[in-house]
Amino acid sequence: MEMNDAAVRNKPKSKTQALLEVFAVSTKLGLTSFGGPIAHLGYFHDEYIRRRKWMDERSYADLVALCQFLPGPASSQVGIGIGIIRAGLLGGLTAWLGFTLPSVIALVLFAFLLQGFDIGHAGWIHGLKIVAVAIVAQAVLGMGQKLTPDRNRATIAIVAASVTLLWQTAFSQVLLIVLAGAAGLLLYRKTTIPETPNLSVPVSRSFAVVCLTLFFGLLIVLPLLRQFGALDWLALFDSFYRAGSLVFGGGHVVLPLLEREVVPTGWISKEDFLAGYGAAQAVPGPLFTFAGYLGAMISGVKGALIATAAIFLPAFLLITGALPFWNALRKSPKVQGALVGINAAVVGILLAALYNPLWTTAILAPADFALVSILFLMLVFWKLPPWVVVITGAIGGTLIGLI
Template sequence: MKEVFFTFLKLGLISFGGPTAHLAYFYQEFVIKKKWISEEVYKELLAVCQFLPGPASSQLGICIGTLRSGWKSGCVAWIGFTLPSILLMVGFGILLKSNIVPDLKWVHGLKLVAAAVVAHAILTMWKNSKNHPYKIYMILGSAIIALVFSGAFTQLIVILVGAGIGFFLFKEESDLPYVSVSFSIPKKIAFWSLGFFFFLLFLLPLFRSFFGLQYFAISDSFYRSGALVFGGGHVVLPLLENEVVRQGWIGKEEFLAGYGAAQAMPGPLFTFASYLGYMISDLSGATISTIFIFLPSFLLVFGFFPLWEKIRNYPKMRTVIDAIQFSALGILLSAFCTPVFTSSIYSAYDLFVFCGLFSLMVFLKVPNWLILIIGISAPFLNPF
């Protein structure tokens, strides 16, 4: 288990570049270098992790650790990979909350970085998503609905409607990935994990309403955000914005500043939740938000994989997931329009910086850490 922890800790310290880069690091480390799993198994695990809601790289790490030495090693793998990013994001929250650096120009620079990153994520997800006759209509329709109706359950309704469209209107497919590996998790535990996943999804909102405690509210908000993320880590942005900004827990300025900073951190993007939790309720908030945003990933991995061979026999599942991903991309597009763009671009110079950062990412493939440096520096170079 020590080997698993220190291997993932090393990756957690050096894995800059976001979810796509993380998957490349995992491939080099566990398939090419250490040969813990074969290339075939790696691709199969990755396909299913991308099929599930939640952060694919974190779920893949849990899978690899579990295959190596059991479910405890899966948990240890997650700790090693995620801990550096958690500490860095909480550290950033401490820095921002204590006003150690009083000049807020650098915070505005982070917001410009966030805008460029989200725009790039939308473009990448559009290119990577499957071509389908309903694609453009579902994305634009989901974006418009999310913009017009900003209620607490709007995004959940959009996702459910997308799932229904996929089930009834999309053509069935039978090319679902096949996982030819055996998880040492009894099917009884798998059923309990899936049951607990849905149990918390419905129970936490009731606890929140009945007891009215902030800790229940934080648990509910971050658990639902972690459980409903389809289509990549960046889709967590509108979910979290809906939970923490629109409820008045933190302002748009602090929210976008943290999201911009998260782009330069190693490890999973979901540790953005650690920063948000700290800004809401110091270290206790950071602990609760981190646990509950990642908890759905554990429950799904431990519950889904042992049952996958039976679940995969339903070809409609692929069509439902494709439709949900289109809806999720529409939700992300709505978040880009507001609050990301409207809270970041105040002048022609801001628009120039945003376009420049976006172009550097798209055409020159400039890494996120360099984008962060350029973005923070830009407001100080404003000649107007």
């Protein structure tokens, strides 16, 4: 399958040169891309499309649409897709490594800092928990305005939030996503689909089928192996793989999935979980690298490697498996209708997470509420970068601890 004209015009002289180029550019983005998945897509457009012209505008828009349709970290999947188109499957892996490693390393070091100095109850750690409340509240507001603009979708969201709070199991969220997809199919199956260009990618349909089969196979087999085996690394891999497989709507939605995988099992305390989540807002790159922090807290460097690989593996399998079929799928009103319902449920699941564990753990006094209000103001109305909000939250938490 031929690549788009822009990519052909800028094709590197050798495969090695292509891989080195992809790694260099993606690492630059991994070191500088603050602000969450929407901001990441802007950074990608500026670097990959406007400056380097590795893809044309319409193909990039098509790739973004696919990654927003799939579960998983959308910005990471876009980066993987661009790497695949630029330098094949190895290019996709290289692009992911460059974009992901900087924040993984930073969060693993933070995990060791927490363990080595026993600062889990410090005031600035409490401030990071309050930062997490403000960040997720901003995400709920933004996603709610975009994904639940009418009565039907708002109803799906509130029902999903209520069920999530009252029936707190990993299975409940899977069932909610399935039921919301069915509701969306019923209510929005006649959605008008605008004309869209085809996306040209160098992946065969046969290899794509292998990736999709492996994605679903691991989702089914890993829990079974975990039941019959006593291997700690297998249980860790299963938990993070499942979390990475079931996240619709962006990085923040992984919060409730991961919390239910690692806190009730006793792998990590709720306080350390929320402290790490707050710290994850201060580093560039994808929010899914929060898994590296959790893995390090659970089982050191080995745990960080296992957790990071497991949570991102579904993203790699899905983007590689879906690319050749996306042109047909995205033109189906039924598929689009189901997605409408799923996205509405995602808003509800995230709303539930905003209350429990975030609000119930971090907002314990009037001073906490005052600080989270200021941080929310900075994010939503002042439009300040997340790292500024994180520093402010840490300072505010320290001051509250002195009162």
